[in-house]
Amino acid sequence: MKKEVLTDVTKLMDIDAPHVARNARAGQFVIVRIDEYGERIPLTIADYDRASGTITIIFQELGKSTKQLGQLTPGETLSSFAGPLGHPTEIRNYGTVVCMGGGVGIAPIYPVTRALKEAGNTVISIIGARTKNLLFWEERMMSVSDRLIVCTDDGSHGRAGLVTEPLKELLEDKGNSVAKVWAIGPASMMKFVTLTTKPYAVPTIVSLNTIMIDGTGMCGGCRVLLEEGAKFVCVDGPEFDGHKVDWDSLLSRLSFYKDEEREAVEYYEHKCRIDGATKKGRK
Amino acid sequence: MMAGLKPSERIKIKRHPMPNQDEHVRRGNFDEVALGYAPETAREEAERCLQCKDPKCVQGCPVGVLIPQFIKALREGDMVQAVKWMKIKNNLPAICGRVCPQESQCEGNCILGKKGEPVSIGRLERYVGDFELAHRTCPLVKAPKTGKRIAVVGSGPAGLTCAVDLGREGHDVTIFESLHGAGGVLIYGIPEFRLPKGVVHNEVNYAVECLGIKIKTDHVIGRSYTLDELLAEYDAVFLGTGAGLPSFMHIPGINLNGVMSANEFLTRVNLMKAYQFPDYDTPVKLGKKVAVIGAGNVAMDAVRCSLRLQALAAQKNGGEQGEVHIVYRRSKDEVPARREEVEHAGEEGVIFDFLTNPIEILGDEKRHVRALRCVRMELGEPDASGRRKPVERQGSEFDMEIDTVIMALGTNPNPIVFVDADGLERTKHGTAVADHETGRTKKKRVWAGGDVVTGAATVISAMGAGKRAAADIHTLMKGESTWD
Numbered sequence: 210m211k212k213e214v215l216t217d218v219t220k221l222m223d224i225d226a227p228h229v230a231r232n233a234r235a236g237q238f239v240i241v242r243i244d245e246y247g248e249r250i251p252l253t254i255a256d257y258d259r260a261s262g263t264i265t266i267i268f269q270e271l272g273k274s275t276k277q278l279g280q281l282t283p284g285e286t287l288s289s290f291a292g293p294l295g296h297p298t299e300i301r302n303y304g305t306v307v308c309m310g311g312g313v314g315i316a317p318i319y320p321v322t323r324a325l326k327e328a329g330n331t332v333i334s335i336i337g338a339r340t341k342n343l344l345f346w347e348e349r350m351m352s353v354s355d356r357l358i359v360c361t362d363d364g365s366h367g368r369a370g371l372v373t374e375p376l377k378e379l380l381e382d383k384g385n386s387v388a389k390v391w392a393i394g395p396a397s398m399m400k401f402v403t404l405t406t407k408p409y410a411v412p413t414i415v416s417l418n419t420i421m422i423d424g425t426g427m428c429g430g431c432r433v434l435l436e437e438g439a440k441f442v443c444v445d446g447p448e449f450d451g452h453k454v455d456w457d458s459l460l461s462r463l464s465f466y467k468d469e470e471r472e473a474v475e476y477y478e479h480k481c482r483i484d485g486a487t488k489k490g491r492k
Numbered sequence: 493m494m495a496g497l498k499p500s501e502r503i504k505i506k507r508h509p510m511p512n513q514d515e516h517v518r519r520g521n522f523d524e525v526a527l528g529y530a531p532e533t534a535r536e537e538a539e540r541c542l543q544c545k546d547p548k549c550v551q552g553c554p555v556g557v558l559i560p561q562f563i564k565a566l567r568e569g570d571m572v573q574a575v576k577w578m579k580i581k582n583n584l585p586a587i588c589g590r591v592c593p594q595e596s597q598c599e600g601n602c603i604l605g606k607k608g609e610p611v612s613i614g615r616l617e618r619y620v621g622d623f624e625l626a627h628r629t630c631p632l633v634k635a636p637k638t639g640k641r642i643a644v645v646g647s648g649p650a651g652l653t654c655a656v657d658l659g660r661e662g663h664d665v666t667i668f669e670s671l672h673g674a675g676g677v678l679i680y681g682i683p684e685f686r687l688p689k690g691v692v693h694n695e696v697n698y699a700v701e702c703l704g705i706k707i708k709t710d711h712v713i714g715r716s717y718t719l720d721e722l723l724a725e726y727d728a729v730f731l732g733t734g735a736g737l738p739s740f741m742h743i744p745g746i747n748l749n750g751v752m753s754a755n756e757f758l759t760r761v762n763l764m765k766a767y768q769f770p771d772y773d774t775p776v777k778l779g780k781k782v783a784v785i786g787a788g789n790v791a792m793d794a795v796r797c798s799l800r801l802q803a804l805a806a807q808k809n810g811g812e813q814g815e816v817h818i819v820y821r822r823s824k825d826e827v828p829a830r831r832e833e834v835e836h837a838g839e840e841g842v843i844f845d846f847l848t849n850p851i852e853i854l855g856d857e858k859r860h861v862r863a864l865r866c867v868r869m870e871l872g873e874p875d876a877s878g879r880r881k882p883v884e885r886q887g888s889e890f891d892m893e894i895d896t897v898i899m900a901l902g903t904n905p906n907p908i909v910f911v912d913a914d915g916l917e918r919t920k921h922g923t924a925v926a927d928h929e930t931g932r933t934k935k936k937r938v939w940a941g942g943d944v945v946t947g948a949a950t951v952i953s954a955m956g957a958g959k960r961a962a963a964d965i966h967t968l969m970k971g972e973s974t975w976d
Binding site for chain 2: 228232237240248292293294425427428432444457462469473
């Protein structure tokens with residue numbers, strides 16, 4: 210395993226997992242479980258290397274599991290690493306496409322962008338974050354895009370403002386004739402991207418990251434309401450037509466376990482402090 | 493030992509009840525409810541068997557356990573021999589003894605049951621299984637190596653049984669499991685208090701170690717490897733992937749917070765050990781008024797887990813215990829769950845709302861469940877399943893105040909395994925088409941058995957299918973039969 214710190218809260222890891230890498234494609238995800246006590250967390254694949262049998266994951270240290278994951282060092286092993294799961298992105302030559310990554314969503318949009326570029330599309334990419342320190346992979350995204358627009362909410366780097374603003378300008382400019390948009394990032398960002406593209410009737414694909422247990426179709430916890438009814442993100446997705454998603458239902462379901470997530474972080478940090486104190490005591 | 497009892501004397505011995513954890517205590521913990529027979533009780537119960545010349549019990553068993561033989565050895569005090577008889581047909585007796593629906597199989601056929609109560613075959617099977625796990629007298633023996641490589645997909649009852657039988661015949665067997673542990677529904681579905689996970693791990697590891705079977709966890713067939721990729725590396729493939737995809741009712745409100753499938757709930761509780769949150773990372777959120785919809789074994793498991801979680805929460809945080817309901821559209825007589833589970837659920841305080849059918853789940857302003865809108869039903873003419881069809885009573889609509897809804901309405905086969913599996917025919921219900929006797933699918937060198945073929949059924953019927961497929965695979969591997 211290789212580890213890289215991308216921002217204050219974002220880390221990258223290359224995981225040795227030949228059984229996942231052999232069939233992995235852009236748009237798919239893995240389920241990670243750290244140890245015997247761990248939960249199963251879904252992470253979208255940020256990159257893969259079939260030859261060396263590795264999968265790159267990028268995560269933000271927000272919850273208990275991602276904080277703990279960030280503490281692992283090269284040489285340590287994960288209890289579980291399953292995948293690749295979900296349908297891969299449908300890569301074709303669509304013409305001009307826009308690829309959008311928000312925050313940690315920059316990681317999974319990268320392999321999609323690269324594949325679309327390789328398929329002959331003209332790729333305009335828009336990446337954004339709250340502030341400069343949360344941005345990463347700007348050069349990497351540039352290398353697979355015909356044009357890259359960078360935004361920060363606070364204007365500390367690139368354009369000041371939300372990613373939807375340059376998107377709207379691109380859509381307004383008839384000369385671009387955008388054929389399709391991909392957006393990966395926080396649910397609220399994806400919601401507003403789809404609201405922006407809807408009046409222009411530009412198909413918009415979003416990659417959903419809902420609450421999930423097994424990731425293989427068993428629990429149904431990841432279900433999302435589309436116009437045609439409920440679908441499972443793990444086996445029917447993770448990519449969906451963003452115009453059909455019931456975003457309010459999705460956002461409310463994402464918040465269902467908030468209290469428990471907070472409790473788990475507090476419990477973990479408390480335990481870390483005790484462990485730290487005991488270790489010092491022994492010395 | 494009471495050698496030489498006359499049948500008339502045997503008939504007079506009363507069936508021995510299973511010692512259980514007290515119902516008031518057990519509803520506050522996840523420990524096993526049924527404690528198992530003491531050695532003396534087991535021997536006395538074994539004395540009740542009439543040793544029929546034409547044993548009907550065996551005919552009722554999907555794997556044909558040699559019941560009179562093992563019971564005879566047990567009552568003669570020869571446990572090693574009892575284990576030997578058992579293992580000829582059943583590799584996982586400690587599991588079967590706990591989860592089989594004996595009342596409709598072996599015990600349902602027992603001649604003593606015609607006038608009185610049948611021999612407690614299931615409890616005796618468990619006794620023998622537990623004895624063996626503790627003493628390991630009869631390790632499974634592997635026949636000389638055949639050099640044939642066989643892939644088994646799924647480590648649930650069907651896959652495990654098939655793998656073990658093929659391992660005994662000397663084949664080189666690898667099991668592929670998508671989750672992080674082996675056992676399938678035995679570990680994610682059936683709760684600790686009914687089937688302790690220690691028993692499953694013990695039984696699985698014992699068999700697997702004796703026979704050199706490899707288990708690859710975190711391998712999702714259809715994704716990590718496709719079926720065709722497996723066929724390129726293995727001589728035969730058995731699919732025992734079960735029926736893991738949950739069904740939801742098509743009623744308004746199913747996406748509200750507080751509505752979940754029994755699969756999600758049970759997976760959180762059993763596989764991920766949410767009842768020990770935050771020591772284990774995975775939480776489960778349960779309200780004070782829980783409605784479980786359905787009345788099968790999964791529904792009973794879900795409702796009894798709910799009751800225990802409420803008790804644990806009350807112990808931890810104070811406050812009231814709350815209430816749990818089974819909401820079922822048919823009547824008590826049609827309940828499909830194993831009888832013992834229904835009795836235990838009742839003893840523990842589950843409220844049964846029979847002839848009640850939900851038509852809508854109502855939410856509050858935060859999109860959280862607040863009530864279940866239902867109608868009352870009555871039984872009409874028998875339907876296709878032979879059971880009387882429930883019909884809505886006009887004007888009977890009412891709201892139940894509920895904050896958690898768990899749907900236990902059955903499951904369908906998981907479609908992932910069918911990805912890039914050309915030629916593997918499926919029915920319109922999504923189940924694999926396979927021959928009942930041999931397990932052969934429409935795709936050459938691929939067998940299937942268990943819930944992936946039948947749709948959701950029982951542990952033992954899946955074991956039976958795994959066994960029949962193993963026998964057919966073996967004859968083909970030996971060259972004693974051909975595919976066409």
